Amino acid sequence: MSVNLKLIFLCIFYIISNISVFGQKEDTQNKSQLGIHYFGELGLRPGIEIDYSYYFFQKKKVFDKKYIIQRLAVAPSFASYFYTKQSSNYLVASKLQYQFCTGSNKKFRYSYAQPYLKLGYLRSFYSVPVIEIQADGNFEEKKWRGTNSLVLGSGIDIGGYINKKYDWLFGFEYFVERTEDQLYLHRFVGKLGIQLKLNS
Amino acid sequence: MRYLAIYIILMIFAVSCMSDSLFSDQARQDYRLIIEGAEIPIVIEGNTNSKIFFILLHGGPGGTAQEFNAGSKPFTDVLESQIAMVYYDQRNAGMARGEWNEENLTIERHIQDLDIIIDFITTTYGEDIAVFLGGHSWGGYLGTSYILNKNRQSKIKSWININGNTNRNLRNFHNMEQMQLVAEEQINENINITRWQDLLNLIDNELDKNISTYDAETEKAVNSIIANANNLIDQDGLTTFNTSSSTYSIYTDIYDPFLILVNDRKGSLIEQMYAYDTIIDDSLSNVNLPVLSIYGKYDFITAAPQGTYLIDNIATPENDKKQLILQTSGHSSMLNQPKILADELLEWISFYK
Numbered sequence: 080m081s082v083n084l085k086l087i088f089l090c091i092f093y094i095i096s097n098i099s100v101f102g103q104k105e106d107t108q109n110k111s112q113l114g115i116h117y118f119g120e121l122g123l124r125p126g127i128e129i130d131y132s133y134y135f136f137q138k139k140k141v142f143d144k145k146y147i148i149q150r151l152a153v154a155p156s157f158a159s160y161f162y163t164k165q166s167s168n169y170l171v172a173s174k175l176q177y178q179f180c181t182g183s184n185k186k187f188r189y190s191y192a193q194p195y196l197k198l199g200y201l202r203s204f205y206s207v208p209v210i211e212i213q214a215d216g217n218f219e220e221k222k223w224r225g226t227n228s229l230v231l232g233s234g235i236d237i238g239g240y241i242n243k244k245y246d247w248l249f250g251f252e253y254f255v256e257r258t259e260d261q262l263y264l265h266r267f268v269g270k271l272g273i274q275l276k277l278n279s
Numbered sequence: 280m281r282y283l284a285i286y287i288i289l290m291i292f293a294v295s296c297m298s299d300s301l302f303s304d305q306a307r308q309d310y311r312l313i314i315e316g317a318e319i320p321i322v323i324e325g326n327t328n329s330k331i332f333f334i335l336l337h338g339g340p341g342g343t344a345q346e347f348n349a350g351s352k353p354f355t356d357v358l359e360s361q362i363a364m365v366y367y368d369q370r371n372a373g374m375a376r377g378e379w380n381e382e383n384l385t386i387e388r389h390i391q392d393l394d395i396i397i398d399f400i401t402t403t404y405g406e407d408i409a410v411f412l413g414g415h416s417w418g419g420y421l422g423t424s425y426i427l428n429k430n431r432q433s434k435i436k437s438w439i440n441i442n443g444n445t446n447r448n449l450r451n452f453h454n455m456e457q458m459q460l461v462a463e464e465q466i467n468e469n470i471n472i473t474r475w476q477d478l479l480n481l482i483d484n485e486l487d488k489n490i491s492t493y494d495a496e497t498e499k500a501v502n503s504i505i506a507n508a509n510n511l512i513d514q515d516g517l518t519t520f521n522t523s524s525s526t527y528s529i530y531t532d533i534y535d536p537f538l539i540l541v542n543d544r545k546g547s548l549i550e551q552m553y554a555y556d557t558i559i560d561d562s563l564s565n566v567n568l569p570v571l572s573i574y575g576k577y578d579f580i581t582a583a584p585q586g587t588y589l590i591d592n593i594a595t596p597e598n599d600k601k602q603l604i605l606q607t608s609g610h611s612s613m614l615n616q617p618k619i620l621a622d623e624l625l626e627w628i629s630f631y632k
Contacts (some may be wrong), residue, residue, distance in 0.1 A: 123530050164309045165320075165374075165533045207309040209318075212395055218402055221313065226376055260379045265537045 110134050114248060116272025118158045126160020126168070128270065132176065141184065148180040154195070167206050172199025172230060182240070190239035193250075201228040201256055228256040228264070238274060246274040301404060302327045306363065309533070312399055314392050316378035317370035320533060321396065322348060324366070325359030331632055332400055333358065333411045333439075333624075334365040336393070336418030341543025343373025347415075347613060349528035353521045354617035361625055362411075367396055369421075373539050386548060386555050390425050397434050409632045410435045413624070416581055416610065419443010420552060423589060427562035437569040437631045439624060442610050444581045445589045446559060447552040451493045451501045455482045457582035458508045471515055478507055495549040505579045509609070512577050518609045521617050566593040570600045571627045575608025575615060601627075 111133050118126035136151040154174040161167055174195040182189025204225040210218045232254025238246045250270035255263050301308065306327040312319045322344070323332070337344040344366035347355050358364055368375045369389055397410055412435045414422035419440045425431055426438045444450050459482055462475040481504045490497055512518055528534035570593060572586035586602045593600065603623060608615035 121529060162535070163531055163533065164307075164322075165535075205311050205318075207311055209311040209313065210399065211313040212399075216398070218312075218399055224311070224313070224318075258376075260376055262538070262541050264541065 111277045112246070113275040113277055114154075114156075114272060115275070116248060116250070116270045118160055119269045119271075120160045120162075120168075121267055122269045124160055124162060126158055128156055128158035128272070130154045130156035130174065132174075132274075134178075144185070145181055145183055148178070148182075150178040150180065152176050152178065156197075156199075161206070165206060166203040166225060168201060168203045170199055170201045170230060172197050176236075188240045190237070193236040193238060195234055195236070197230065197232040197234065197252070197254060199230040199254075201230050202226075203228070226258055226260070228258045230254050230256055232266075234268070234270075236270065241273070244276055246276065248272050248274050302330075304328050305359075310399075312367075312396065313377065314370070314395050315383055315388065316380055317375055317383065317392070318377035319367055319370060319392065319396070320374045321365065321367040321399075322533065323363055323400075324348065324355075325363040326361055327363040327404065329362045330404070330408045331362040331411065331628060332365050332404065332408055333362050333413060333628065334367070334393075334397070334400070336412070336414035336421050337366075337368065337373065338416030338418050339372055339543060340369070340417045340548040341372045342417070343368050343539050345373060345525070345528065345532070345534045345539065349525040349532055349534040350522055351613040351617060352523035354613040354621050357618060357621035358624065362628060365396075365400060372543055374533055374535060375542065384548065386421070386424055386551050389421055389548075390431075393421065393425050394431060394434075401434070411437050411439060411628055411631075413439035413441060414443055415441045415613070416444060417548075419445060419581065419585075420447070423559060423563075424555065426566050426568065427559065429565060432566065432568045435568065437571065437627065438566075439627065440570065440572045440586060440589060441620070442574055442578050442581050442612055443572070443585065443589075444552075445585045446556050447498075447549070448493050448556050449588060450581060450585055451490075451498055453582045453584035453588070454501060454505055454579050455485065456584055458482060458504065458579050461508075461512075461577060461579075465511075465515065471511060474511055474514075478504065478511065481507065492553075494553055495547070498549075508579045512579075512609060517577050518575070518607055518615045520611070520614045522614050560592075563589070563592040564594050567595050568599075569627075569631050570595050571624075572600075572602045573605065573612060573620065573623065574602070575605050575610060575612045577607075577609040578612075580610040599631075 114130045116128045118128035120126060132152040132154040134150045134152040137148060139146060139148045154176055156172050156174060158170040174197045176193050176195030178191050178193045180189055180191035202225060204223060209221045209224040211221050213219055232252055234250055234252030236248050236250035238248040241247050252268040252270060254266050256266060257263055304326050308323045310321040312321055335347055337346060348366045355364055370392060371384060400410060401408060412422050420443060422438055422440060423445045459479060462479050465475045466472050485500055485504060525534055572590055574583035574586050583604055590600050590602050605612050605616050612620050
């Protein structure tokens with residue numbers, strides 16, 4: 080990994096941790112969710128994503144029949160997905176997400192849209208034998224070889240009420256990989272999963 | 280439901296116990312070979328039991344071997360049933376990754392990479408295998424450059440040039456010559472006369488410039504005429520395409536359209552090819568291994584006279600060199616006449632194995 084990449088990686092984690100600390104000072108309700116999602120790069124390249132959303136800001140408006148809640152959250156996330164005959168990919172990221180939630184005052188149902196920005200680090204490990212030619216002309220197998228990338232992306236989730244403990248979530252995400260070999264790779268992800276309401 | 284669960288568990292267990300043997304009628308092995316910072320993907324697929332390995336160099340420069348493996352199944356499936364196909368993406372092209380170093384983007388470096396890949400295959404599969412080298416378009420230029428050296432010739436059984444570019448400067452004149460030939464044929468047949476005549480006029484104008492040595496900039500005028508000619512070929516229905524869906528390969532193989540799309544934007548070898556022409560010209564007489572050269576009649580990107588130039592200038596005995604013209608093919612013979620091309624290759628390989 081290049082020195083620049085390491086520095087940027089460290090900065091990402093510094094920002095993530097600090098935002099979370101500041102968030103804890105806010106007086107908010109229903110503060111966190113754990114999400115588990117199918118993470119399909121280009122739809123069908125299989126993967127899984129786990130994220131933890133911490134809502135550090137919330138504003139609620141109540142009308143006659145419905146209410147509207149707007150919330151901001153930081154969501155550290157981890158995703159793992161696979162390219163057939165090529166690589167296993169591990170993405171550590173942080174999302175800054177805005178949630179627009181609307182629900183009925185009479186029924187306990189609600190739904191929301193949740194756009195977000197994402198910044199992260201991606202490590203890919205080759206899942207095939209990696210061989211390197213040596214100075215003497217012999218070939219030697221190398222372990223744990225792969226590529227590093229910085230990731231910047233955005234997406235939108237649509238979610239809603241299932242029961243007191245869970246929400247459903249469906250989403251679409253785009254991110255760009257800035258790789259060590261100076262490529263910008265475009266990635267499109269479809270997501271489907273559930274959100275576990277931790278303190279409901 | 281219980282039986283279904285047991286079945287799924289057994290299937291997972293069976294799949295996890297499967298191991299890829301090096302030698303089988305339907306082998307598939309994937310490697311990443313690290314050479315001078317480049318991480319080159321190599322796919323070996325097909326009948327490795329045959330102990331015949333056919334390395335097919337992709338075009339470009341900057342293309343991908345997945346254009347054969349993923350996009351030309353009607354062609355490669357026929358070959359893979361009989362022999363082992365070796366697909367690799369050249370450095371900074373296709374699915375290749377690794378350090379980006381512009382100093383390594385040279386024809387010489389590509390030749391050395393190919394040489395190492397051949398060594399890797401013989402080291403992995405044994406000295407008793409027969410290696411055939413083939414190349415399409417720019418792959419034809421790379422392969423022709425590779426065989427100029429006697430030591431390197433000794434590592435392969437034969438060189439198979441498919442719609443290959445064998446001399447960058449002459450290519451411009453050869454393409455115009457072939458376009459004139461086809462244009463006159465079409466005019467004589469009273470087909471699309473006006474447009475073919477317009478094309479002839481464009482070629483005359485280009486020839487009137489009296490350019491004897493083209494370069495990466497001046498060849499753009501010829502390339503523009505070629506684009507016109509290819510449109511006319513499509514309009515007149517002179518070639519047909521027999522492709523396979525590469526969408527399927529996105530999910531079941533290593534095909535990654537986004538990586539392939541951006542990878543070839545780094546640097547270019549075109550100008551170097553013009554400089555390298557002299558080396559090819561001076562060294563073709565060193566070549567005495569069997570050579571098969573195949574072109575599409577309607578290939579205006581690397582026209583058939585490129586093959587004639589190769590065949591006429593090598594020292595291979597007459598009986599061991601051959602030029603074949605596919606009558607309803609353009610530049611993509613693998614897509615235009617996949618079965619005929621594959622059968623011709625298998626016949627040649629079978630004779631020289």
